Amino acid sequence: MDSIAEIKNLRKTFKNPAITAIKDLTLSLPKGKVIGLVGPDGAGKTTLIRLLLGLLTPDTGSISVLGITPVTQTNLLHQKIGYMPQKFGLYEDLSIMENMNLYADLRELTEEQKKEQFEWLLKFTDLKPFTSRLAGNLSGGMKQKLGLGCTLLGKPQFLLLDEPGVGVDPISRRELMKMVYSLRNQGITVLWSTSYLDEAEKFDSVLLLNNGELIFNGLPHELTQRVAKRVFQTKQPHNNPRAYLRKIMKKQNKLVDAVISGQYVRIVSKDTELVPELAADFVPVSPRFEDAVIDILGGASMQVSPIAEKINIKNVPDTVIKAENLTKVYGTFTAAKDISFNIKRGEIFGLLGPNGAGKSTTFKMLCGLAKPTLGNGYILNTDMIKNPAAARSHLGYMAQKFSLFATLSVMQNLNFFSGIYGLHGDKKEKRIKQMVEIFELQPYLKQAAGNLPLGFKQRLALACAIMHNPPILFLDEPTSGVDPLTRREFWNHINSMVEKGVTVMVTTHFMDEAEYCDRIALIYQGQAIKIGTPDELKKTGETMEDAFIRLIEEYNKGGL
Amino acid sequence: MRILKALVYKEFLQIIRDPSSILTAFVLPFILITIFATAINLDNNAIETGLVIEGDRGQINDVIAAFNGSKFIKVYRYDNRKSAQEALISGDIRALVVIPNNFAQAFTAQIDAPIQIITDASDPNIALFATAYVQGIISTAQKIIMEKHGYDTNIGIRIEAQSWYNPELKSRYFILPSSIAIIMTLIGMLLTALVIAREWERGTMESLLTTKASKLQIISAKYIAYYCLAIASAAFCTFLSVVIFDVPFRGSYFVYFITASLFLLPSLGMGFIVSTLTKNQFLAAVAAAMFGFLPAVMLSGGLFEISSMPSAIRSITHIIPATYFIPIIKNLFMTGNIWPIIINEGSALLIYGVLMFALLHFITKERLE
Numbered sequence: 009m010d011s012i013a014e015i016k017n018l019r020k021t022f023k024n025p026a027i028t029a030i031k032d033l034t035l036s037l038p039k040g041k042v043i044g045l046v047g048p049d050g051a052g053k054t055t056l057i058r059l060l061l062g063l064l065t066p067d068t069g070s071i072s073v074l075g076i077t078p079v080t081q082t083n084l085l086h087q088k089i090g091y092m093p094q095k096f097g098l099y100e101d102l103s104i105m106e107n108m109n110l111y112a113d114l115r116e117l118t119e120e121q122k123k124e125q126f127e128w129l130l131k132f133t134d135l136k137p138f139t140s141r142l143a144g145n146l147s148g149g150m151k152q153k154l155g156l157g158c159t160l161l162g163k164p165q166f167l168l169l170d171e172p173g174v175g176v177d178p179i180s181r182r183e184l185m186k187m188v189y190s191l192r193n194q195g196i197t198v199l200w201s202t203s204y205l206d207e208a209e210k211f212d213s214v215l216l217l218n219n220g221e222l223i224f225n226g227l228p229h230e231l232t233q234r235v236a237k238r239v240f241q242t243k244q245p246h247n248n249p250r251a252y253l254r255k256i257m258k259k260q261n262k263l264v265d266a267v268i269s270g271q272y273v274r275i276v277s278k279d280t281e282l283v284p285e286l287a288a289d290f291v292p293v294s295p296r297f298e299d300a301v302i303d304i305l306g307g308a309s310m311q312v313s314p315i316a317e318k319i320n321i322k323n324v325p326d327t328v329i330k331a332e333n334l335t336k337v338y339g340t341f342t343a344a345k346d347i348s349f350n351i352k353r354g355e356i357f358g359l360l361g362p363n364g365a366g367k368s369t370t371f372k373m374l375c376g377l378a379k380p381t382l383g384n385g386y387i388l389n390t391d392m393i394k395n396p397a398a399a400r401s402h403l404g405y406m407a408q409k410f411s412l413f414a415t416l417s418v419m420q421n422l423n424f425f426s427g428i429y430g431l432h433g434d435k436k437e438k439r440i441k442q443m444v445e446i447f448e449l450q451p452y453l454k455q456a457a458g459n460l461p462l463g464f465k466q467r468l469a470l471a472c473a474i475m476h477n478p479p480i481l482f483l484d485e486p487t488s489g490v491d492p493l494t495r496r497e498f499w500n501h502i503n504s505m506v507e508k509g510v511t512v513m514v515t516t517h518f519m520d521e522a523e524y525c526d527r528i529a530l531i532y533q534g535q536a537i538k539i540g541t542p543d544e545l546k547k548t549g550e551t552m553e554d555a556f557i558r559l560i561e562e563y564n565k566g567g568l
Numbered sequence: 569m570r571i572l573k574a575l576v577y578k579e580f581l582q583i584i585r586d587p588s589s590i591l592t593a594f595v596l597p598f599i600l601i602t603i604f605a606t607a608i609n610l611d612n613n614a615i616e617t618g619l620v621i622e623g624d625r626g627q628i629n630d631v632i633a634a635f636n637g638s639k640f641i642k643v644y645r646y647d648n649r650k651s652a653q654e655a656l657i658s659g660d661i662r663a664l665v666v667i668p669n670n671f672a673q674a675f676t677a678q679i680d681a682p683i684q685i686i687t688d689a690s691d692p693n694i695a696l697f698a699t700a701y702v703q704g705i706i707s708t709a710q711k712i713i714m715e716k717h718g719y720d721t722n723i724g725i726r727i728e729a730q731s732w733y734n735p736e737l738k739s740r741y742f743i744l745p746s747s748i749a750i751i752m753t754l755i756g757m758l759l760t761a762l763v764i765a766r767e768w769e770r771g772t773m774e775s776l777l778t779t780k781a782s783k784l785q786i787i788s789a790k791y792i793a794y795y796c797l798a799i800a801s802a803a804f805c806t807f808l809s810v811v812i813f814d815v816p817f818r819g820s821y822f823v824y825f826i827t828a829s830l831f832l833l834p835s836l837g838m839g840f841i842v843s844t845l846t847k848n849q850f851l852a853a854v855a856a857a858m859f860g861f862l863p864a865v866m867l868s869g870g871l872f873e874i875s876s877m878p879s880a881i882r883s884i885t886h887i888i889p890a891t892y893f894i895p896i897i898k899n900l901f902m903t904g905n906i907w908p909i910i911i912n913e914g915s916a917l918l919i920y921g922v923l924m925f926a927l928l929h930f931i932t933k934e935r936l937e
Contacts, residue, residue, distance in 0.1 A: 022937075058936055061778055063774065063777060063778070063936045064936055065937065083780065086778050086779060086780065087780065089778070091775070091778040092775075093774040093775055094771060095770065095771040096771070097771050097774060097775030099578065099582065099770075099772055101581070101582050101586060102578065102581055102585075109574070110574055110575075110577075110578050113570055113573070113574030114571055114575070114776070114780055114781050115779055116571065116780055142585075158775075
């Protein structure tokens, strides 16, 4: 098979902060394929793309793209490839047409070429009716299409897309994938980077990066194959899948991975044969890409989180969180409309939906950071509008990107957060000591929080959020960009806490994480278009993403 | 050429669509010029001055009349020195004139006639003004009296001060031209400090770098667009000064245009350099204010004389572009085309500007490291 790019012994380090982004990478990218570059944040995906483009110079090793050396023949290379950086690289204060004109001129297309390619692109991207609209006023999906359109000017042979799916709803993402495949059918090679493992199965070929190392290079089903016949799911739905999960996790020497999927539990075993006590309960199911990734990374930790022993939730009513007709209007824009739900004690409640759908707004209203225009929220029967501070005192909050003080040490962060939650004296010291023990932070106490490995950052953020022993935990996209093993560990802690009666409200992008929830509210265009258990949302045989897209499409049809 | 044209067009569109650039280029200068023209006033048209006459006032009525008739001071009469001094201490008056007992006799006898002037020198400016005003009044009075008595006023040595170029000594006349230079520094640096950082923040720089556009073209396009905006802003400031605030302009507008353009070269360059180095709009704006605007206000010689600064500070003033432009613009407004200054300082600006462009070109990378 022809290759579009050849990489040999590539190594790239950065000085500040000192990291090795790419470690001794050797691979060849097949021509005429849609290649997925898959890995968590910090795996080296963007660095690799920039090296291929000649925007970065390798420390050692060689790269050849279309037979061209990127660093020395940068201009020649740029004429033959198209690149869409993260955030799409569009000028937000320029209209669609002005953006396209600019990029066409910068590629020195003739007037004829321009006319021909514009016509084709506007049709291809469905943007024709909007050409005079400013790029800044487009939806995420439309921006993404325009970004793709601009990179296609000049008919590149090789397209590099850096996380085109970020900030875009799954429907637009699917549409983009379709467009990319039609480009491939015209002979264009595409490199698409993503941190979503569930996207990997859709690519012709996959490069799996972790910590700057290539873990896998080949067809996605080849990787999935390695766990064939080793993936099982419970026969029966369980009333308390978390308790069941905890029980079977004790068979750790035989399990690679065990997660909750709605009311079922999914496991990846080390052998194709299950131990007798499990064999009766489980049936084999088809493996997923992520199962294989966990397997190749050495398996998830099967340790039961020690957190549960240290938690003591008392005197909590059955209904912990109540949202009553929550509505938020910003100017003429209704960010959230008439959202109502109740969350019971010890429940994990997920808010799911595309970016900008109103998840964060709903979240903010329920923790008193935004005042509802209409409706109200109650935390443990405390009125959120009348008494937001009292209501908030029942919450532990973990924000996106962890919101730790990066320049303070781990100990200083723990001290600060325990202080603002009103702990002091012996109680404070005792609690900090507990947290250090549970999350095994001892070796890191003096290190600056910003320099911690990702997994420990997450542990520290969680430790800070539960410092005051809150009966309720709010998690705002707690795992975005985090590698699957670290995510497993995080959910392990959360599950233990929930078993002890902690109530959790969580927003997430990951469809498999939605399966960990007891109930989900699907938020779309500011409304909760569907609330139910994961199994209620899914039709038989559907994945969560399928269900998500179907529900939104059904809603769109009903709405029209 | 086509790439450059497309980039310049893009920059102009961005300028027009971004209200903050219009605000910075026209509204801000309007506010600043108005402040410099009206609020910052180094003139003292009426200094409160106490007057104590210790002797017979009959013969010095003319002197008193001269005091009362002056528009530069406002006279308060006191009966004795003690109460006047108390008023001076309490700040009711800024200066005190004491005409002693023997003044009238000495005056008419044409021997030295002493007058005491006590000033509140906690504001040295006002103290100097007051002294000068009182001296002026006395000598006027002297002249009138001598004419009255039939003395020949043409004998003896008289000092007649003439203030060239600014006969009325209006501070606005020299503040406004300097402030145009300061405002141009601000516009030139603040606007430009934001734009390259913005391209980095929004990820568009990465896109540009993967097109055919070279760094020379990317930089030049920004120079062209922001030069046009800044020169329009300068024209607007000049219009305000000359037409609205009646500051005379005695030089050639063509020379003004050329030298202002030369001045913009280093200013724009410094803004772009700050922007490229920080890659962050907020940092760049703060840096532009700290290293651009403040030194231009304090150290360029626009408001404070460079020759009266300590020598260490004086050497710093040489790295501020406005230092070279202020002598030019001051002379163009108040004197006319003074070629030695225009040529010397103008070529300094040109060299400075070229150096800045070269430095910018050097630090702009076609890669991301």
